Amino acid sequence: MTDDAPRLQRRYEREKRARIKAESILEQKSRELFATNEKLVKLSESLEQQVNERMQDLERARDEALASVHAKTQFLANMSHEIRTPMNGVIGMLRVLKTCEDKKKSERLIDTALESGHLLVSIINDILEYSKLDSVGIELERERFDLAAALDSVIQTFAANAHSKGLDLITAVSPALPSEFIGDATRIKQVVGNLLSNAVKFTDAGEIAVGAMRSADGSVEIFVEDTGIGLSDEEQKKIFSAFSQADISTTRKFGGTGLGLSICSKIINTFGSKICIDSKIDRGSRFYFHLNLPVANERSLAKEYQSKLAQTAVVLVSRSRARKIYLQKFFHEIGLGWFECCEHLTEFDPDYISNDFNCFLILDQDTPFDLEQSVAQVQKLAISNMEIMTLVNFENISGTQSEFFQLTKPLHHRELLDKITGIEVAEKQVEAHVESFDFSGKKMYVVDDNQVNLDVAKELFEYAGFDVVLGHNGLEAVEYLQENAVDLVLMDIQMPGMDGLSASRTIRSFGGKFLDLPIIAMTAHALDSDRKKSLEAGMNDHITKPIDVDFALTTIAKLLGVEAKAKPVEATKIHQEESRYTTEYLPEVEGFDFPSALRRVRGRELKLIEFVLNLAKNMADAPERLEQFIDAGNVGEAQQLAHQIKGSGANIGASALSKAAADIEQQFKQGIARPDRASRHIFHEEIAKLLKLSKDVEPVLAAKNNAKGSLSEREFIDLLKAIDVSLKTDLGEAQTLIDKLYQSTAQTHYEAIVSNIRSSYDAFKIADIHALIESTLGGIRKRE
Amino acid sequence: MKGIVFTEFMEMVEGKWGLDMVDDLIDVVNPDSGGAYTSVGTYDYQELVAYVVELNKRTEIPVSDLVYTFGTYLAASFASKFTDFFNECESTIEFLTHVDDHIHVEVRKLYPDAELPKFSYEQHSADALTLHYESTRNLADLAHGLIIGCAAHYGDKIDISRSGEVRDGVAYEEFKLTRIP
Numbered sequence: 001m002t003d004d005a006p007r008l009q010r011r012y013e014r015e016k017r018a019r020i021k022a023e024s025i026l027e028q029k030s031r032e033l034f035a036t037n038e039k040l041v042k043l044s045e046s047l048e049q050q051v052n053e054r055m056q057d058l059e060r061a062r063d064e065a066l067a068s069v070h071a072k073t074q075f076l077a078n079m080s081h082e083i084r085t086p087m088n089g090v091i092g093m094l095r096v097l098k099t100c101e102d103k104k105k106s107e108r109l110i111d112t113a114l115e116s117g118h119l120l121v122s123i124i125n126d127i128l129e130y131s132k133l134d135s136v137g138i139e140l141e142r143e144r145f146d147l148a149a150a151l152d153s154v155i156q157t158f159a160a161n162a163h164s165k166g167l168d169l170i171t172a173v174s175p176a177l178p179s180e181f182i183g184d185a186t187r188i189k190q191v192v193g194n195l196l197s198n199a200v201k202f203t204d205a206g207e208i209a210v211g212a213m214r215s216a217d218g219s220v221e222i223f224v225e226d227t228g229i230g231l232s233d234e235e236q237k238k239i240f241s242a243f244s245q246a247d248i249s250t251t252r253k254f255g256g257t258g259l260g261l262s263i264c265s266k267i268i269n270t271f272g273s274k275i276c277i278d279s280k281i282d283r284g285s286r287f288y289f290h291l292n293l294p295v296a297n298e299r300s301l302a303k304e305y306q307s308k309l310a311q312t313a314v315v316l317v318s319r320s321r322a323r324k325i326y327l328q329k330f331f332h333e334i335g336l337g338w339f340e341c342c343e344h345l346t347e348f349d350p351d352y353i354s355n356d357f358n359c360f361l362i363l364d365q366d367t368p369f370d371l372e373q374s375v376a377q378v379q380k381l382a383i384s385n386m387e388i389m390t391l392v393n394f395e396n397i398s399g400t401q402s403e404f405f406q407l408t409k410p411l412h413h414r415e416l417l418d419k420i421t422g423i424e425v426a427e428k429q430v431e432a433h434v435e436s437f438d439f440s441g442k443k444m445y446v447v448d449d450n451q452v453n454l455d456v457a458k459e460l461f462e463y464a465g466f467d468v469v470l471g472h473n474g475l476e477a478v479e480y481l482q483e484n485a486v487d488l489v490l491m492d493i494q495m496p497g498m499d500g501l502s503a504s505r506t507i508r509s510f511g512g513k514f515l516d517l518p519i520i521a522m523t524a525h526a527l528d529s530d531r532k533k534s535l536e537a538g539m540n541d542h543i544t545k546p547i548d549v550d551f552a553l554t555t556i557a558k559l560l561g562v563e564a565k566a567k568p569v570e571a572t573k574i575h576q577e578e579s580r581y582t583t584e585y586l587p588e589v590e591g592f593d594f595p596s597a598l599r600r601v602r603g604r605e606l607k608l609i610e611f612v613l614n615l616a617k618n619m620a621d622a623p624e625r626l627e628q629f630i631d632a633g634n635v636g637e638a639q640q641l642a643h644q645i646k647g648s649g650a651n652i653g654a655s656a657l658s659k660a661a662a663d664i665e666q667q668f669k670q671g672i673a674r675p676d677r678a679s680r681h682i683f684h685e686e687i688a689k690l691l692k693l694s695k696d697v698e699p700v701l702a703a704k705n706n707a708k709g710s711l712s713e714r715e716f717i718d719l720l721k722a723i724d725v726s727l728k729t730d731l732g733e734a735q736t737l738i739d740k741l742y743q744s745t746a747q748t749h750y751e752a753i754v755s756n757i758r759s760s761y762d763a764f765k766i767a768d769i770h771a772l773i774e775s776t777l778g779g780i781r782k783r784e
Numbered sequence: 785m786k787g788i789v790f791t792e793f794m795e796m797v798e799g800k801w802g803l804d805m806v807d808d809l810i811d812v813v814n815p816d817s818g819g820a821y822t823s824v825g826t827y828d829y830q831e832l833v834a835y836v837v838e839l840n841k842r843t844e845i846p847v848s849d850l851v852y853t854f855g856t857y858l859a860a861s862f863a864s865k866f867t868d869f870f871n872e873c874e875s876t877i878e879f880l881t882h883v884d885d886h887i888h889v890e891v892r893k894l895y896p897d898a899e900l901p902k903f904s905y906e907q908h909s910a911d912a913l914t915l916h917y918e919s920t921r922n923l924a925d926l927a928h929g930l931i932i933g934c935a936a937h938y939g940d941k942i943d944i945s946r947s948g949e950v951r952d953g954v955a956y957e958e959f960k961l962t963r964i965p
Contacts, residue, residue, distance in 0.1 A: 007804075007807050011803075011807060013820075014810070014818060014819050014820040015820070016820075017818060018820040018821055018822040018825075019822070021820060021822050021825055022822035022823075022824055023826045025822065025825055026824065029824075514924035626891065675803070
């Protein structure tokens with residue numbers, strides 16, 4: 001046993017160690033298990049949290065989707081209501097018409113049906129416009145435009161509506177505003193038109209002012225303000241979102257799609273700006289936005305008239321607060337010697353004004369009744385050295401037998417300024433820029449792959465004194481310029497072989513004198529991005545086809561450092577000058593704008609006819625060629641053809657053809673190998689029209705007759721009378737005549753009147769047209 | 785090597801040759817672990833080898849027989865300790881086809897670092913199986929014993945033919961099993 005004792009002892013020790021080891025292992029394992037378990041618990045918690053978060057995300061997405069669906073449903077409901085109302089108008093009127101025998105009554109029924117139809121179309125247009133903006137976006141045009149004139153034309157369109165509601169419509173364009181900017185005038189007019197339409201809609205009494213002024217930072221602020229129902233803060237926040245008007249009852253009460261402001265907002269955003277609102281419930285609204293527009297012409301009313309008004313005093317008697325404020329500002333900016341305004345004539349004391357001043361008293365008249373009162377008061381004042389003018393709604397002119405000079409509302413500032421400076425519109429110099437620059441001795445190289453464009457350019461620039469050399473593609477240009485010195489290059493961009501951009505880069509790469517050679521891009525691409533491309537290729541400037549004569553010559557003069565010979569003509573006179581060019585032989589054909597094309601050849605109609613014939617000859621088979629190219633999958637050639645026709649069509653005044661070709665070119669550019677049937681059809685039709693036209697005028701050229709004419713006042717009067725008669729007998733005929741009148745008076749001083757007649761016709765306000773014609777004829781008679 | 789192999793080995797030695805033999809083996813081998821084995825621990829495989837060698841000296845039973853016998857003992861012991869595993873199968877061959885993907889998984893649950901032999905098999909019929917054994921430890925005899933022990937548990941009569949080789953220190957052994965009805 002003694003032997004066993006140490007062995008037992010060791011055995012015991014061994015077992016003890018094994019137990020301790022086992023316990024420690026178990027302890028460790030249990031800790032590991034605990035840790036693993038902890039991890040699992042945490043993981044499961046975090047998973048749960050993740051699930052919750054995802055659930056919340058999903059719920060939010062679901063709610064948003066539901067809200068969007070709800071908004072769309074609401075929109076659809078409004079829309080179907082909006083569409084159904086005029087639709088019922090159309091159907092209801094037609095149903096009644098079926099059994100109506102009274103001619104007068106049926107005419108009224110037709111008017112209502114037509115009016116409803118027009119409304120329907122405008123609603124649908126809104127919807128289309130909105131969805132288009134949503135899917136395609138907007139690309140802004142770059143063109144020279146007269147902002148004040150653009151605003152004026154919008155204001156004129158709404159004048160009748162505003163006046164019929166008893167609202168005063170005030171044009172508040174700063175006289176210091178440059179006469180021309182570069183930008184997308186159509187889009188700006190669209191936005192202002194929309195804001196103005198809202199202002200008229202939501203204002204029951206008071207006044208609406210539309211204006212523009214230059215801000216300190218150089219941008220242009222354009223605004224529309226009214227004294228209407230106003231908007232709460234809440235409403236202001238959501239008014240720009242689609243499908244929502246201020247509230248649903250608004251839709252019921254005022255109609256409309258609720259898309260207008262959303263569209264406007266998108267457009268202004270594209271300009272890199274936003275529409276802002278200042279508004280309080282029942283205190284009116286002011287919608288405004290700032291645009292950064294490059295100035296094309298720094299001339300302004302203020303610069304033009306400043307020196308002429310130091311000795312002039314104007315007294316305004318008006319109850320309109322906005323008109324007083326605005327005119328005060330206007331006259332201050334323009335440098336008028338003395339301005340005073342008061343609410344009633346009785347407040348005015350003529351003794352204050354020095355006898356050295358030429359004094360004018362403007363009576364703002366809302367109704368003929370006011371006028372009679374005022375006239376009596378004026379007579380009481382016994383003012384001798386003061387000329388009195390009345391400011392009357394243009395609709396009221398006819399009914400007023402006034403001994404005073406009548407200014408019309410909305411006020412045309414130039415009309416007023418001409419009156420108080422004593423310069424008659426008709427007496428002003430009718431002189432084009434073409435005569436203002438002398439480029440004699442300068443050599444110009446014009447490169448274009450299109451013969452018509454070359455012909456036009458040669459005509460135009462030779463007249464301005466240039467020695468013009470023509471080239472047909474980029475390579476030819478590069479070769480010619482290497483060996484011949486010229487003062488200026490006009491370069492088409494899109495040409496077969498070497499295009500204008502590569503040619504310019506190549507020319508610049510020669511270094512030395514080629515770095516300073518003025519190169520101007522001349523292209524039908526009017527977009528901002530195109531301009532950038534030209535400049536990046538080393539060109540100095542960019543003018544668009546069809547060539548705007550004034551802009552081209554001004555640009556060239558600036559580049560060549562040539563000074564104008566005479567004082568440049570005012571912007572509005574340019575239009576007058578343009579109107580000198582009316583066609584004698586070329587008939588008025590829809591889709592053709594010959595007056596503006598004539599301008600490019602300085603009124604030489606025979607030359608233009610020659611161009612027309614040339615184009616017709618060259619492009620007679622264009623539709624077949626286009627179809628062949630398309631069938632053969634030859635997109636390059638097809639696009640080239642469309643591009644050519646776009647350019648030369650525009651140059652000879654075939655605007656619809658040019659547009660159709662542009663549409664087709666655009667589709668090719670978007671990668672569409674087969675442009676849609678509709679655009680091709682229009683293209684074919686326009687070519688057919690061109691061919692027919694060329695056949696019609698061909699004998700003229702042979703006859704070599706070179707007489708010229710324009711729509712005389714006599715013809716204008718006759719046309720107005722004919723319209724007045726046909727209003728009562730044949731509305732279709734009236735429409736034709738009004739269109740004819742509109743076309744033949746575009747950009748003449750009749751334009752505003754005619755455009756009013758036309759918009760009244762579009763709104764089927766027959767009585768208004770009658771009144772307008774009466775008053776216009778009355779005005780002419782009085783002058784005689 | 786898993787502690788359970790050591791504790792079972794000692795149990796077998798104690799049962800067949802008495803507790804003193806256990807003490808003698810430990811005294812002579814004098815392992816790093818001190819011979820204090822617990823079934824949940826892990827010990828150096830060489831210790832087991834040393835015990836077998838010593839046991840061979842003392843009993844003059846060949847090493848392969850000793851290892852084989854230990855395999856049959858271990859199988860019987862497992863069968864009583866882990867009855868669930870054995871109950872899941874109805875025959876030796878079925879059990880063997882589950883060893884790699886079932887039992888070894890159970891081992892790794894607790895001991896992810898356990899180094900286990902690889903088994904793969906080709907089953908030719910319900911009664912014929914070729915089992916491939918692959919291990920860095922040359923314990924094919926142990927595997928053989930385990931198979932026989934299993935067969936005893938299930939009451940199967942199995943004919944086994946063996947062939948094998950050692951390449952690069954890895955033993956590859958092939959057992960062709962045929963169940964004799």
